[in-house]
Amino acid sequence: MKALKAYGIGWREVFRKGKMWLLLYVLSFLFALLAALPFSGFLKETLGDSLAATQSLPGFNYTFVGDLLNTYGESISLILNQSIGVMILFVLLSIFLMGGILVILQFRNEAFDFSRFWMASGRYFWRLLRLTIYFTIFQLLLLSIFAYIYSKLLNGLSPFETESEADWIRLFYILAPIYTFLAMTLSVVQDYAKIHIVHQDERIITKPFWESFIIVFKNFIPFFLLYLLNTITFLIFFGLYYVLGHSFQAHSMPTVALLFLLGQAYIFFRIGVKIVNLAGATYLYQEIRSTDITN
Amino acid sequence: MHFRLICIFILLSFSSFAQEAALSPRVANYDMQVSLDTMQKKVTAHTTLRWKNISTDTVGELQFHLYYNAFRNTESTFFKERGLPDFFSKTLKEDCEWAWMEIQKMTDEDGNDLVPNMEYIQPDDDNAEDRTVLRVPLSKAVLPGETITIDYDWQSRVPRTMIRTGYNRDYYFMAQWFPKVGVYEPAGMRFAKKGQWNCHQYHSSGEYYSDFGVYNVDITVPSDFIVGASGVLQNVKDNGSTKTWSFYVEDVIDYTWSASPHFVEQKEEWKGVSIRLLCYPDHEVFAKRYFDAIKNSLEFFEEHLWKYPYPTLTIIDPPFHGLFSVGMEYPTLITTGTALFIPDGVRTAETLTVHEFIHQYFMQMVATHEQEEPWLDEGFTTYYEGRIMDQYYGEHSSTIDWMGMKVGNAEYNRIEFFGMDNPEIAPNTLKSREFPRGAYGPISYNKTAIWMRTLEGMLGIETMDEIMKTYFDRWKFNHPCRNDFIDVVNEVVRQKHGNEYGEDMNWFFDQVLYGTDLCDYTVSDISNIEVKEKLGVFEQVNECIKATETESEEEDENVIYESTVEVERLGNLAFPVDVRIEFEDGKVVLEQWKDRKRSKSYFYKGTTKVVCAEVDPDRKIYIDKNFLNNSLTKEPSKVGTRKYFTQFMFWLQNTMLSLSAMV
Numbered sequence: 001m002k003a004l005k006a007y008g009i010g011w012r013e014v015f016r017k018g019k020m021w022l023l024l025y026v027l028s029f030l031f032a033l034l035a036a037l038p039f040s041g042f043l044k045e046t047l048g049d050s051l052a053a054t055q056s057l058p059g060f061n062y063t064f065v066g067d068l069l070n071t072y073g074e075s076i077s078l079i080l081n082q083s084i085g086v087m088i089l090f091v092l093l094s095i096f097l098m099g100g101i102l103v104i105l106q107f108r109n110e111a112f113d114f115s116r117f118w119m120a121s122g123r124y125f126w127r128l129l130r131l132t133i134y135f136t137i138f139q140l141l142l143l144s145i146f147a148y149i150y151s152k153l154l155n156g157l158s159p160f161e162t163e164s165e166a167d168w169i170r171l172f173y174i175l176a177p178i179y180t181f182l183a184m185t186l187s188v189v190q191d192y193a194k195i196h197i198v199h200q201d202e203r204i205i206t207k208p209f210w211e212s213f214i215i216v217f218k219n220f221i222p223f224f225l226l227y228l229l230n231t232i233t234f235l236i237f238f239g240l241y242y243v244l245g246h247s248f249q250a251h252s253m254p255t256v257a258l259l260f261l262l263g264q265a266y267i268f269f270r271i272g273v274k275i276v277n278l279a280g281a282t283y284l285y286q287e288i289r290s291t292d293i294t295n
Numbered sequence: 296m297h298f299r300l301i302c303i304f305i306l307l308s309f310s311s312f313a314q315e316a317a318l319s320p321r322v323a324n325y326d327m328q329v330s331l332d333t334m335q336k337k338v339t340a341h342t343t344l345r346w347k348n349i350s351t352d353t354v355g356e357l358q359f360h361l362y363y364n365a366f367r368n369t370e371s372t373f374f375k376e377r378g379l380p381d382f383f384s385k386t387l388k389e390d391c392e393w394a395w396m397e398i399q400k401m402t403d404e405d406g407n408d409l410v411p412n413m414e415y416i417q418p419d420d421d422n423a424e425d426r427t428v429l430r431v432p433l434s435k436a437v438l439p440g441e442t443i444t445i446d447y448d449w450q451s452r453v454p455r456t457m458i459r460t461g462y463n464r465d466y467y468f469m470a471q472w473f474p475k476v477g478v479y480e481p482a483g484m485r486f487a488k489k490g491q492w493n494c495h496q497y498h499s500s501g502e503y504y505s506d507f508g509v510y511n512v513d514i515t516v517p518s519d520f521i522v523g524a525s526g527v528l529q530n531v532k533d534n535g536s537t538k539t540w541s542f543y544v545e546d547v548i549d550y551t552w553s554a555s556p557h558f559v560e561q562k563e564e565w566k567g568v569s570i571r572l573l574c575y576p577d578h579e580v581f582a583k584r585y586f587d588a589i590k591n592s593l594e595f596f597e598e599h600l601w602k603y604p605y606p607t608l609t610i611i612d613p614p615f616h617g618l619f620s621v622g623m624e625y626p627t628l629i630t631t632g633t634a635l636f637i638p639d640g641v642r643t644a645e646t647l648t649v650h651e652f653i654h655q656y657f658m659q660m661v662a663t664h665e666q667e668e669p670w671l672d673e674g675f676t677t678y679y680e681g682r683i684m685d686q687y688y689g690e691h692s693s694t695i696d697w698m699g700m701k702v703g704n705a706e707y708n709r710i711e712f713f714g715m716d717n718p719e720i721a722p723n724t725l726k727s728r729e730f731p732r733g734a735y736g737p738i739s740y741n742k743t744a745i746w747m748r749t750l751e752g753m754l755g756i757e758t759m760d761e762i763m764k765t766y767f768d769r770w771k772f773n774h775p776c777r778n779d780f781i782d783v784v785n786e787v788v789r790q791k792h793g794n795e796y797g798e799d800m801n802w803f804f805d806q807v808l809y810g811t812d813l814c815d816y817t818v819s820d821i822s823n824i825e826v827k828e829k830l831g832v833f834e835q836v837n838e839c840i841k842a843t844e845t846e847s848e849e850e851d852e853n854v855i856y857e858s859t860v861e862v863e864r865l866g867n868l869a870f871p872v873d874v875r876i877e878f879e880d881g882k883v884v885l886e887q888w889k890d891r892k893r894s895k896s897y898f899y900k901g902t903t904k905v906v907c908a909e910v911d912p913d914r915k916i917y918i919d920k921n922f923l924n925n926s927l928t929k930e931p932s933k934v935g936t937r938k939y940f941t942q943f944m945f946w947l948q949n950t951m952l953s954l955s956a957m958v
Contacts, residue, residue: 028948028951028952029948031948031951032944032945032947032948032951033944035947035951036940036943036944036947039939039940039943039944040936040940043936043939043940044936046923047923047935047936048931048936049927049928049931050923050924050925050926050927050928050931051907051909051926051927051928052922052923052924052925052926052935053932053934053935053936053938053939054932054934054935055926055935056935057934057935057938059691059699059701060699060700060701061691062691062700062701062702062703062706062707062710063706063709063710063922064922064923066706066709066710066713066714067710067713067920067921067922067923068923069714070710070713070714070920070921071920071921071923071924083947086947086951087947087950087951087954090951090954090955091951091954091955091957091958094955094958095958098958128958132957132958135957136957139957159615159616159618160456160463160616160618160619161616162615162616163464163614163615163616164575164577164614164615164616164635165615165634165635165636166577166635168636169635169636187956246699250938251934251938252934253933253934253937256934256937256938256941259938259941259942260941260945263941263942263945263948264945267945267948267949267952270949270952271952274952274956
């Protein structure tokens with residue numbers, strides 16, 4: 001019940017802080033545009049006066065894609081390398097904005113305040129950056145451990161040492177849910193560590209790091225359920241986008257525009273779900289802290 | 296008297312039937328009694344070989360392939376060329392699981408012992424340590440038309456997870472597993488200038504070449520094993536702890552078998568051909584896909600070349616630990632394969648099955664030299680693989696049709712070739728072992744298929760089918776070489792098209808078969824220049840032509856344009872190509888560019904402008920490396936580029952958000 005309530009509050013907060021939602025979406029759009037602009041120039045230069053791009057429109061055209069990669073592989077790789085740089089910048093920006101988002105969500109019933117948002121973003125950047133690095137290392141470690149176990153149990157994944165590939169599939173079905181559960185748990189802990197840093201204004205991150213572990217394991221069910229609910233919501237939005245996106249062929253300007261709008265709607269709601277998760281977690285955190293203080 | 300006449304008539308009928316029934320010259324005929332020791336991983340066998348000298352030469356020796364000796368030590372030509380792959384290293388270096396093959400006793404029909412004079416020879420590289428070819432001088436030479444019978448006892452140790460053959464766990468795949476006589480080529484056959492044995496060593500790259508014959512094979516294995524083999528299963532004799540499986544097959548160039556206690560058998564029939572599938576239990580789900588692929592191929596070839604002439608076809612789907620034997624072709628037996636984690640829309644099962652089946656026609660019935668001219672079997676097979684897959688599974692979705700991604704077989708082969716680092720690295724005509732690393736597959740398989748499709752595009756499908764049918768009819772159960780194929784192409788093209796493509800088609804083969812150049816056509820420019828009316832004083836000084844004043848609409852209608860379309864040949868290959876030119880008023884002109892010039896201009900004068908032009912609009916010249924530059928338009932549509940841009944942007948946005956989930 002706590003998780004459901006937090007989920008509901010999360011959505012309410014998203015709409016209440018609509019400006020923040022819009023700001024995050026616009027930033028993601030601008031960064032993607034910045035990274036994609038060289039590709040636009042490339043398309044104009046290479047295919048602008050050719051019939052090839054238009055002829056390739058109905059569905060996926062392997063000959064078109066193959067010729068493009070074979071002929072202009074180096075240019076495309078250059079564009080992709082540039083966009084990786086923009087992506088890294090965007091991750092840094094996301095860390096920067098995280099402090100602002102969490103402070104705004106801390107004040108539940110208040111409207112979005114730009115100055116508070118930007119101040120908080122700057123204030124918590126370095127702490128959240130360190131925290132992100134630590135948790136990324138933990139996630140990689142977890143993945144490595146599972147990859148090692150998987151490979152070890154399957155004799156180094158050598159087909160010649162395997163009775164049937166069904167063994168690989170069976171073990172995957174056993175290990176993948178365990179891994180997913182642990183990776184999700186680690187993400188939940190990370191969320192509460194972030195919230196703890198902002199709420200307690202902690203400068204040394206080891207304390208919120210351990211405290212968030214304790215908080216999460218003491219209140220595991222609502223915390224995890226909330227995360228699960230948000231993950232399911234994200235999957236529903238993705239499923240809707242996939243189904244709708246594949247329900248028509250984009251081969252005219254209006255259908256291309258429709259596909260673009262559909263994609264942007266999905267991105268917008270994906271960002272919304274992220275805020276819902278943080279708002280719901282903030283609510284749960286505040287509830288638990290207030291109960292602890294009362295007791 | 297009547298009874299005697301009837302008897303003679305019946306005997307004559309049988310003998311003429313027997314003669315008609317022999318599809319091949321039956322040069323190398325084997326009776327083999329084979330016993331597999333699964334504990335020692337050894338094969339012990341007795342073979343009776345009846346070899347017929349169909350040449351006009353007197354032959355004083357036989358030469359045999361002893362392929363398993365390629366896996367005898369690190370000094371064999373096979374391992375010197377290949378090195379020891381990691382996954383073989385432990386079993387070979389530490390467990391000493393080297394394989395070998397030895398003839399222990401060999402006598403001719405007069406009882407002469409042939410062993411003392413035997414010697415290993417190395418016709419390809421003089422590597423004295425290589426024992427994959429054995430020369431056996433005969434006590435009595437074989438005269439033209441004579442048949443010699445040789446009896447030999449031999450033993451071999453079966454390799455573990457070796458290329459194309461061997462065992463792993465209790466799965467056995469026995470290919471190139473017996474001492475097999477080479478091919479005697481008299482002067483004039485293929486490239487032979489004098490009578491000679493064609494019996495190459497086993498190299499790290501390349502396949503096989505052998506003569507047609509009849510095989511009568513008894514295979515004794517532990518009683519719980521199930522055997523799949525070339526030919527028709529005659530009977531299974533239970534010996535208690537072992538069983539002997541007897542098989543018989545006629546007019547084939549090789550013999551292969553496989554055994555495992557875990558095989559599950561499924562059978563289907565197609566117009567008298569018994570199709571037998573042996574797979575492991577968890578692969579039974581793929582049975583329908585394999586059978587459908589085979590039936591489609593059988594139907595295709597019955598329609599286009601010839602009905603499959605053998606009564607059986609065995610499909611082996613090796614287990615995962617038997618991957619070393621996946622995707623191989625042997626007479627009336629093929630191996631296919633897929634994996635449970637490959638989605639159904641990725642048609643590995645169908646592609647492999649169709650490909651390996653086609654080899655029954657190109658390699659087995661038309662028995663070209665796989666090692667010396669790999670393109671003649673692999674290239675032809677890849678070409679037909681494209682035709683069959685695209686016909687039965689969709690032109691642009693036959694190889695992959697999954698999650699919105701669609702890839703056709705022929706287009707996959709084209710991109711494979713042009714996707715290699717250097718498509719100009721080698722001509723088609725190299726021997727398998729002569730190809731630079733990584734070039735054998737894309738050139739022997741894919742490039743051949745692409746230029747065959749180009750030939751089909753130029754000549755039309757009917758001519759192409761006639762070429763292939765003529766070639767097949769003329770050379771089935773024989774050993775043709777590239778010149779024989781080129782001769783057929785020249786003959787059929789002359790018959791069907793006269794001199795339309797020149798005196799012969801050698802210009803085509805000089806480019807695609809012997810050459811390494813690439814093909815790339817482009818439309819480089821379109822211009823529309825308004826023809827201004829003539830103004831001023833011309834012949835008579837007192838007659839001045841002034842500008843006429845007209846209504847603007849009327850003026851537009853009367854404007855004359857001189858339009859020019861320029862097409863260029865960027866690559867060195869040249870073929871006759873169509874050029875499609877479209878005008879503003881919807882008129883379309885189809886031009887043909889046949890010469891070998893580097894560029895060509897087309898001029899038009901009229902009241903309408905050229906809006907776009909395209910070289911090879913029907914993609915007949917499939918060997919063109921870049922279709923993107925084949926067209927040019929004066930009125931570009933932005934729909935395509937906008938779609939790709941917005942899709943790319945969406946992908947970037949989504950990736951950025953996924954990465955920011957780390958925060």
